Amino acid sequence: QVQPVESGGGLVQTGGSLRLSCVASGGNTFSNSGMGWFRQVPGKEREFVATISWSGGSTAYADSVKGRFSISRDNAKSTVYLHMNSLKPEDTAVYSCARRRWGGIATSEREYDWWGQGTQVTVSS
Numbered sequence: 001q002v003q004p005v006e007s008g009g010g011l012v013q014t015g016g017s018l019r020l021s022c023v024a025s026g027g028n029t030f031s032n033s034g035m036g037w038f039r040q041v042p043g044k045e046r047e048f049v050a051t052i053s054w055s056g057g058s059t060a061y062a063d064s065v066k067g068r069f070s071i072s073r074d075n076a077k078s079t080v081y082l083h084m085n086s087l088k089p090e091d092t093a094v095y096s097c098a099r100r101r102w103g104g105i106a107t108s109e110r111e112y113d114w115w116g117q118g119t120q121v122t123v124s125s
Helices: none
Strands: 005-007 010-013 018-023 035-040 047-052 059-061 069-074 079-084 093-099 119-124
Touching (some): 005 093, 018 035, 018 093, 018 119, 035 069, 035 079, 059 069
Antiparallel strands (some): 005 018, 047 059, 069 079, 093 119
């Protein structure tokens, strides 16, 4: 299916780690698509977290997660991952995966064409 499907969210303590997965098969070939992760807290706007190009050769991160989060992809599995380390309570949010028609990276949600439903990540203090 073209619409991404996320998994891997949950409850973790401060300083812990989680790995989110997003499967986005269907439509044009997954390996042609740039992918991104965004997050949203109730009452706030959705914010960019990380993005990766079609080949995995280019990535970009929000300043708030640099050095702690890592995005990767496995085109053979049509899957993109978000590896989250040193989690903080302020990382608590619904994390959504998004897919682009084009192969490059993008930090604006307007650049994405398909969105998943999201997965909840809660970091306890």
